[in-house]
Amino acid sequence: MTQKKSIKIGIMGGTFDPIHNGHLVTAEEALVQFKLDKVIFVPAGQPPHKEVRKSLDSVERYLMTVIATASNPDFEVSKIEIDKEGPSYTIDTVREFREIYGDEAEIYFITGADAILEIITWRDAKKLAKMCKFIAATRPGYCLKKFKELHVIPNENKEPEPGKLKVYIMEIPALAISSTDIRHRVLHGYSIKYLMPEGVANYVLKRKFYR
Numbered sequence: 001m002t003q004k005k006s007i008k009i010g011i012m013g014g015t016f017d018p019i020h021n022g023h024l025v026t027a028e029e030a031l032v033q034f035k036l037d038k039v040i041f042v043p044a045g046q047p048p049h050k051e052v053r054k055s056l057d058s059v060e061r062y063l064m065t066v067i068a069t070a071s072n073p074d075f076e077v078s079k080i081e082i083d084k085e086g087p088s089y090t091i092d093t094v095r096e097f098r099e100i101y102g103d104e105a106e107i108y109f110i111t112g113a114d115a116i117l118e119i120i121t122w123r124d125a126k127k128l129a130k131m132c133k134f135i136a137a138t139r140p141g142y143c144l145k146k147f148k149e150l151h152v153i154p155n156e157n158k159e160p161e162p163g164k165l166k167v168y169i170m171e172i173p174a175l176a177i178s179s180t181d182i183r184h185r186v187l188h189g190y191s192i193k194y195l196m197p198e199g200v201a202n203y204v205l206k207r208k209f210y211r
């Protein structure tokens with residue numbers, strides 16, 4: 001009898017304001033390195049950890065994410081968070097995917113090294129640890145040493161102690177690209193070519209975002 005292989009999915013949460021090649025390279029690298037069946041991009045509705053600046057309308061961020069991922073058959077975009085009123089918490093999002101894909105599914109939450117540091121300090125971190133594993137991608141300017149000091153288990157072959165998050169550290173080709181920098185570039189009239197898919201760059205300019 002052939003054994004049924006359980007599905008492996010990656011969840012890539014973000015504000016995606018706008019989505020850029022740093023996000024896409026991270027997702028692709030996780031897909032390949034962790035042999036995931038697919039990566040689901042989840043644009044945030046009202047990000048609870050980002051109150052400083054009002055982000056672009058969630059529908060627009062969703063559309064840009066769709067444009068950016070359209071050509072990749074292993075990438076999907078979910079409206080789960082943008083369809084909700086108010087802020088969404090990662091724990092609720094992961095729980096919903098768990099319900100959709102079942103107990104057997106392996107769920108990996110993919111983040112950059114900066115974002116994982118935030119997650120570790122969340123109130124729900126322990127509950128979250130029971131629901132999924134984490135992949136933290138290296139990101140220029142963020143120190144992984146700091147992160148190891150937080151007693152995270154950076155070893156793929158070792159089970160974490162109960163209550164500790166299982167975090168896989170993933171080396172990716174360093175891309176010093178951020179949405180913040182892209183927004184600045186647009187504001188100051190600098191080029192955003194090659195930092196993100198052409199379709200997204202064209203959409204940003206056409207809709208006169210970030211001016």
Ligand code: ATP
Binds near residue numbers: 013111137177179181
């Ligand atoms: P902002 O500058 O507005 O914070 P951002 O570029 O950090 O935007 P987010 O939408 O905040 O993008 O990030 C979503 C996820 O992608 C986070 O987990 C973040 O760490 C990760 N990420 C973003 N840019 C990169 C990059 N260049 N390399 C690796 N990971 C990245």
Ligand code: MG
């Ligand atoms: Mg960010």
